[in-house]
Amino acid sequence: MPSTPIVAPFPAARLRRLRRTPGLRALTAEHRLSVENLIWPIFVTEVAGGEGEVPSMPGVERLTLDGAKRAAERAMELGIPAVCIFPHSDPDLKTEDCERAWDPDNIGNRAIRAIKQVAPELAVMTDIALDPYNINGHDGFVRDGIIVNDETVAALVRMALAQVDAGADILGPSDMMDGRIAALRSALEGAGHKDVAILSYAAKYASGFYGPFRDAVGASGRLVGDKKTYQMNPANREEALRCVARDLAEGADMVMVKPGMPYLDICREVKDRFAAPTYAYQVSGEYAMIEGAIRNGWLGREVMLESLLCFRRAGCDGVLTYFAPTVAELLAREG
Numbered sequence: 001m002p003s004t005p006i007v008a009p010f011p012a013a014r015l016r017r018l019r020r021t022p023g024l025r026a027l028t029a030e031h032r033l034s035v036e037n038l039i040w041p042i043f044v045t046e047v048a049g050g051e052g053e054v055p056s057m058p059g060v061e062r063l064t065l066d067g068a069k070r071a072a073e074r075a076m077e078l079g080i081p082a083v084c085i086f087p088h089s090d091p092d093l094k095t096e097d098c099e100r101a102w103d104p105d106n107i108g109n110r111a112i113r114a115i116k117q118v119a120p121e122l123a124v125m126t127d128i129a130l131d132p133y134n135i136n137g138h139d140g141f142v143r144d145g146i147i148v149n150d151e152t153v154a155a156l157v158r159m160a161l162a163q164v165d166a167g168a169d170i171l172g173p174s175d176m177m178d179g180r181i182a183a184l185r186s187a188l189e190g191a192g193h194k195d196v197a198i199l200s201y202a203a204k205y206a207s208g209f210y211g212p213f214r215d216a217v218g219a220s221g222r223l224v225g226d227k228k229t230y231q232m233n234p235a236n237r238e239e240a241l242r243c244v245a246r247d248l249a250e251g252a253d254m255v256m257v258k259p260g261m262p263y264l265d266i267c268r269e270v271k272d273r274f275a276a277p278t279y280a281y282q283v284s285g286e287y288a289m290i291e292g293a294i295r296n297g298w299l300g301r302e303v304m305l306e307s308l309l310c311f312r313r314a315g316c317d318g319v320l321t322y323f324a325p326t327v328a329e330l331l332a333r334e335g
């Protein structure tokens, strides 16, 4: 039950009293952002010359395997608990049947192993969806122009098991097929992987804010059509709650709302209704907006921390954010 705030009449109550000094403000802060709340998404490339800054995400780089190892070491030093790997795969090896998605030696799986070598304690999260290996850029198989569900789920399970064999700690199904959480959970149990966590992209909307990400992974030019037959309509709220309820019932350990900032209402509602570990993804377009405005001098750097603190206020336990290393450094300096 929400409590009823009691406010004495003015001047008995002057709400500014508790805002007067930094100490008073700190004492009465309801929410805090700390490095433990951050998951750092990184792009790892297998393409010769593919490394370097992503033009639509200034400050974010595609990394080589060595670069990924260095990022993992940096995450450990900074106290960031988890990284999430996104592959930038060789475009010439993408096919309709996406067989590289479950190749033990695909770039995503090689990155998991490389990171585990140098930072065994760092939690490694993966992305489960066929798009990095799909010639048409979709998260599922396209058959006669339709993104097919059940056949895709079977492939996602194979993809996931290869990621687990490579050392993944947290699986991140981002595909929005129906039934994938149950299928993943039963395959994990069946293979004896009792302790692998699933962070479901439960309420993932069909969003224009993913544009820069698709540049980063080289999917922009390839995507045929859009993802609206599987990702959610931004108009919908009740459907998000049904998605989260369903994924938790099927065995997800944690749930995600994505994108983040335009969907804070959904974050709050998911946390209140289900009281489960809840995460938001501050996606590439949000990063680009904020970082772009900062670099142009249109906004001050403080909006970075403000944007992330607001996820905590909205009920999120953590945030996937490209700002993770920068924020971690800032928080460490502020002590």
Ligand SMILES: NCc1[nH]cc(CCC(=O)O)c1CC(=O)O
Pocket: 127, 128, 129, 131, 139, 174, 175, 209, 210, 211, 212, 213, 214, 227, 282, 283, 284, 285
């Ligand atoms: N399944 C792919 C995937 N996993 C995470 C993102 C977006 C992340 C971002 O924009 O930062 C996407 C893109 C998409 O659904 O098209």
